[in-house]
Amino acid sequence: MEIIRGRRIPTIRDQVARVLLASATLLSVLFGLATFLYETWRAVGRFEAMATVATSALTARLADQCQSRIAILDDATVASFLAERYQVPGGHFVAVRIVDDTGRVVAKASAHGFPALLDPHSPPVADLDHIPPRILVRNGELFVLIVREMAGVGETRPGRFQGVFHIEGETRDHVINAAMEAVALTSLTVLMTAGILYPIITQLHRDLVIRSDELMRSHTAILQALGSAIAKRDSDTHLHNFRVTFYSVRLAEAAARPPREIAALIKGAFLHDLGKIAISDTILLKQGRLTDEEMATMKSHVTHGMEMVAGVPWLTESRDVVGSHHERWDGTGYPAGLAGEAISMNARIFAIADVFDALTSRRPYKAPLPLDRVLGMLQSERGCHFDPRLLDIFLPMASRLFEAAHQHEVSMAETVFHLADTYLEI
Numbered sequence: 001m002e003i004i005r006g007r008r009i010p011t012i013r014d015q016v017a018r019v020l021l022a023s024a025t026l027l028s029v030l031f032g033l034a035t036f037l038y039e040t041w042r043a044v045g046r047f048e049a050m051a052t053v054a055t056s057a058l059t060a061r062l063a064d065q066c067q068s069r070i071a072i073l074d075d076a077t078v079a080s081f082l083a084e085r086y087q088v089p090g091g092h093f094v095a096v097r098i099v100d101d102t103g104r105v106v107a108k109a110s111a112h113g114f115p116a117l118l119d120p121h122s123p124p125v126a127d128l129d130h131i132p133p134r135i136l137v138r139n140g141e142l143f144v145l146i147v148r149e150m151a152g153v154g155e156t157r158p159g160r161f162q163g164v165f166h167i168e169g170e171t172r173d174h175v176i177n178a179a180m181e182a183v184a185l186t187s188l189t190v191l192m193t194a195g196i197l198y199p200i201i202t203q204l205h206r207d208l209v210i211r212s213d214e215l216m217r218s219h220t221a222i223l224q225a226l227g228s229a230i231a232k233r234d235s236d237t238h239l240h241n242f243r244v245t246f247y248s249v250r251l252a253e254a255a256a257r258p259p260r261e262i263a264a265l266i267k268g269a270f271l272h273d274l275g276k277i278a279i280s281d282t283i284l285l286k287q288g289r290l291t292d293e294e295m296a297t298m299k300s301h302v303t304h305g306m307e308m309v310a311g312v313p314w315l316t317e318s319r320d321v322v323g324s325h326h327e328r329w330d331g332t333g334y335p336a337g338l339a340g341e342a343i344s345m346n347a348r349i350f351a352i353a354d355v356f357d358a359l360t361s362r363r364p365y366k367a368p369l370p371l372d373r374v375l376g377m378l379q380s381e382r383g384c385h386f387d388p389r390l391l392d393i394f395l396p397m398a399s400r401l402f403e404a405a406h407q408h409e410v411s412m413a414e415t416v417f418h419l420a421d422t423y424l425e426i
Contacts (some may be wrong), residue, residue, distance in 0.1 A: 006383075021194070022181040045407060047133075048143070051133055052146065058081065092165070144168065146163055147160060237379055249266065255390060255393055257424055263423040269321060275306070275308060327351070352394050356394075359377060
């Protein structure tokens with residue numbers, strides 16, 4: 001199985017194959033149905049044309065013989081014409097009824113073995129121009145019911161010829177089979193086209209996955225570079241950003257946060273102190289206590305950070321952490337003095353991770369504190385600085401996370417890159 005940057009290409013191909021197969025199947029059904037309807041319309045047209053041609057010939061012959069007094073219109077005369085099976089290739093009449101202008105049946109006849117397909121009690125038809133041929137199916141046999149004007153029937157106006165034309169089985173089967181072949185050919189063509197396109201689409205998709213992965217790696221590297229540049233000024237090591245990202249993601253996972261929120265959290269964790277670019281080293285690296293004026297300047301890094309990410313659409317999701325990671329649960333934080341659930345979930349998660357790492361790590365102005373003391377300090381801030389529910393989730397796992405982060409510092413960057421790859425691609 002081919003693995004590209006941690007992504008399983010065969011799995012992606014399977015997804016593409018399923019989508020393509022479903023699309024091809026749907027298209028083949030739709031095109032097949034359209035072809036079926038078209039071929040049915042053509043078949044009906046052929047059957048109606050056959051009946052129309054036979055009707056014209058038969059009515060002309062009956063009218064000619066009656067007008068020349070060779071025969072009169074009665075049941076025997078019509079029956080004799082039916083017996084001759086006057087037909088066009090592929091069919092013949094099996095029932096005929098001739099009606100005069102008053103609606104009286106002048107003559108009628110039916111071939112032996114066929115049901116009475118003409119209703120003897122049906123009323124006269126007033127408007128012959130608006131009666132199209134009609135297909136009838138009886139006992140698996142195909143018929144065409146047709147009505148036409150006929151001269152030589154009444155004293156004042158022409159009468160009507162009503163006939164049932166039988167489509168012979170061989171002709172019927174030939175036309176239907178041709179229609180089914182057309183449907184099958186259309187559906188097969190769609191499926192074959194999909195089969196030809198599949199390797200092209202999968203190759204294009206594979207290339208897209210590779211390019212997308214490379215782009216995501218570039219984005220992650222930019223995040224890491226920006227965040228690490230600031231972290232290194234503040235703590236003499238770029239590992240701070242990796243650790244707080246690691247702590248934040250593990251806490252978010254334990255709190256069952258949605259993957260998309262975790263992706264936004266990763267962006268914010270990398271860039272949380274981006275605004276410190278605008279803070280001078282004399283304040284940022286001062287080892288003594290900051291004056292009120294210096295503290296105000298230091299706090300402004302939050303505003304600077306928000307301004308820096310505001311113009312980058314891909315970094316918009318980082319604003320929650322960048323802008324609110326110094327807010328406190330009791331509302332005494334900055335810059336907006338938000339309290340409780342008014343602080344975004346990602347900012348509340350990151351606040352725990354950031355303070356935990358700040359207390360357990362060496363900074364230019366302080367040595368790392370013992371882990372037990374740090375945990376006690378966090379517990380004392382439950383409901384004050386930190387969300388109580390999130391802190392209750394974090395404290396039992398804090399020792400394990402601290403050990404993983406500090407005993408395996410060499411692999412920490414790769415671990416965080418893996419987390420970023422997992423969540424940022426969502």
